[in-house]
Amino acid sequence: MKFWRRKLKWVLNMPTRSSRREFTQIISDLESGGDVIDDDPIRSSSPKTTREWVVIFKEELQAEEKQDIARPNQCILSYSNSRLDWVIRLKEELNRTPPWEEDKPWLSRCIFKVPENLRELEPMSYEPNTVSIGPYHRGNTRVKDMEQHKWRFLRQVLKRTKHDVELYLLAMSKLEQQTRQCYTETVIAMDSREFIEMMLLDACFVLEILRTTSCSSVKGRFRRYGYSKGDPIFNSPRLLPSIKNDMLKLENQLPLFVLRELFKITSSPDETGSVTQLALHFFNSPVFRPSNHGPYSIKNMERKGLHLLHVFRNSILPLGTPPDEPGNKELQSQFKPMIHSVTQLKNSGIKVRKKESDVFMDIHYKNGLLKIPPLLINSSTESIFLNLMAFEQCYPFCRNYVTSYANFMDRLINSTQDVEYLHLKGIIHHRLGSEEDVALLFNRLCRQIVFDVNDCYLSQVTSDVTKYLERSWPKYRTTLNHEYFRHPWAFVSFFAAAFLILLTFLQTLYAILGYHIPHS
CATH class of the missing domain: 1.20.5 (Single alpha-helices involved in coiled-coils or other helix-helix interfaces)
Known part of the structure; x- marks a missing residue:
């Protein structure tokens, strides 16, 4: 009987079709036998017949089947409970997420933190070296020496206008929330008093720089604005160029409406012009010559300008390019990337010549002649290009004009020979160490930059050049030149x-x- 009990237990632990058939065979074998003695010590109170054993084992089998059925139901119930909790948690998270609305702060953001993939390549190009403007680099030890000059400029403005500082604080407090929306969430950590103080000091500093440098003579600066001939800012050959470079960095900006409001309060009755006009005069240099002959007039730049970097960018755009407007991107489906350097273009019969224009981005091609305006390169050129391109990468309502130009020049310049040829033709002038430094500068600009080839103002130029190179004669000419x-x-x-x-x-x-x- 022990043999049959062990076999039945083994069969009961195998709930498959084959085990059920085997169990039936065992039952028939038992039913054909006689009386047996139960050898289980727990149930050995009285002898049982084989038929009674069959009934007992059938009951045990039914109990096992009920347990087998209950187990998966318990697992399903446990899974259902956890899944229900998961769905509830997801719904709560969705309810906490605000909907996309037109008046939300992120649509007003125009002063961004540079993405980490760009910053890690050239970190010093995005951080101020002399003065911090705005909240991102406030308190930086590298620029703390300029803080005393901000207080000095504010005192000079109050002395000149005979205003009470409370008037300026009230004007800035009215713009606090609107100003905060121009930055990322990191500025929320600043309390209201600190933020308004930062707005006033930085805006006053920027306006005094713009106003005072607009005077052509030192006597005019002293007579009109009250600064002496030995002022440590306005008479320093080192500080002003560095301040100018810092004021063209994306993370070092104040909203233009803050500057306009303070300019309106602090202007004298005989003072004409606007913040935009003062900024274009200040940023004008042999390297970049801002103008109002592009798609934006002074009036439009004053009304639609976001900050000084945006105003500067709009002033260097070539004539005929459409302005930045939401949904104003005309896709150029026929764009063909230009992979030929200046040397290859020259060997293929395309002439590269200097174009007489103050707008360095105004590139033109016609009938085998590529005309490029001159560009002067110095130590600040790379930083300015990188910040302009970073702004175009971050701001959604902005076409990639500067990025397109940098990408175009990167493809044209592959070697020192290309730089030497462009220099010989009067297109590139530089104050760097060598032609190799110029080539490396352009080759570094587009690293980690997302370039949309369907949004390029030079697409027609690139397409025309590519079509010319696909003709038979330029190919034969290239072979003759090389061989x-x-x-x-x-x-x-x-x-x-x-x-x-x-x-x-x-x-x-x-x-x-x-x-x-x-x-x-």
Whole structure:
């Protein structure tokens, strides 16, 4: 009987079709036997027949089946409970997420933190070296020495206008919430008093820099604005260029409406012009020459300008480019990337010449002639380009004009020979160490930059150049230049061989003619 009990227990632990069939066979074998004695010590109170054992084991089997059915139901119930909790948690998270609305702060953001993938390549190009403007770098130890000059400028403005500082604080407090929306959430940590103080000091500093540098003479600065000839800011050959460079960094900006409001309060009755006009005068240099001849007039830049970097960018755009407007991107589906350097273009028959224009981005191509305006490169050029491109990467309502230009020049310049040729043609002038530094500068600009080839103002120029290069003659000309005209001796050898072939042909011709036309 022990054998049958062990086998039945083994069968009961295998709830499959084969085990059920085996159990049926065991039952039939038991039913054909006689009386047996229960050897289980727990149930050995009385002897049982085989038929009674069959009934007991059937009951045990039914109990096991009920447990097998209950177990998956318990698992399903446990899974259902956890899944229900998961769904409830997701719904609560969705309810806490604000909906996308037109008046939300992130749509007003225009002063961004530079993305980390760009910052890690050139960190010093995005951080101020002399003065901090705005909340991002406030308290930075590198620029703390300029804080005393901000207080000095505010005191000078109060002395000149005879206003009470409370008037300025009230004006800034009215713009506090609107100003906060221009930055990311990190400025929320600043309390209201600290933030308004920052707005007043930085706006006053920027306006005094713009106003005072607009005077052409030192006497005019002293007579009109009260600064002495030995002022440590306005008479320093080092500080003003560094301040100008810091004021063109994306993280170092104040909203233009803050500057306009303080400018309106602090202006004298005989003071004309606007913040935008003062800014264009201040940023004008041999490197970049801002103008109002592009898609934006002074009035439009004053009304639609976001900050000084945005005003500067709008002033260097070429004439004929559409302004930045939401949904104003015209996709250029026929854009063909230009992969040829200046040397390759020259060998293919395309002439590269200087274009007489103050707008360095105004590139033009027609009938095999590529005209590029001159560009002066110095130590601050890379920083200005990087911040302009970072702004175009971050601001959603902005076309990538500067990025397109940088990408175009990056493809044109692949070697020092390309820089030397552009310098020879008067297109590139630089104050760097060597032509190799210029080539590296342009090759570094577009690293980690997301460039939309369908939004490029130079797409037509690129397409026309590519079509010209796809013609047969430029390909043959390139082959001749590379195979036979690579150096002067190859050029001489080619024409010497051509001359010998010509003489051989003439000799053969005269021999044939002499045979058919006898001498008289």
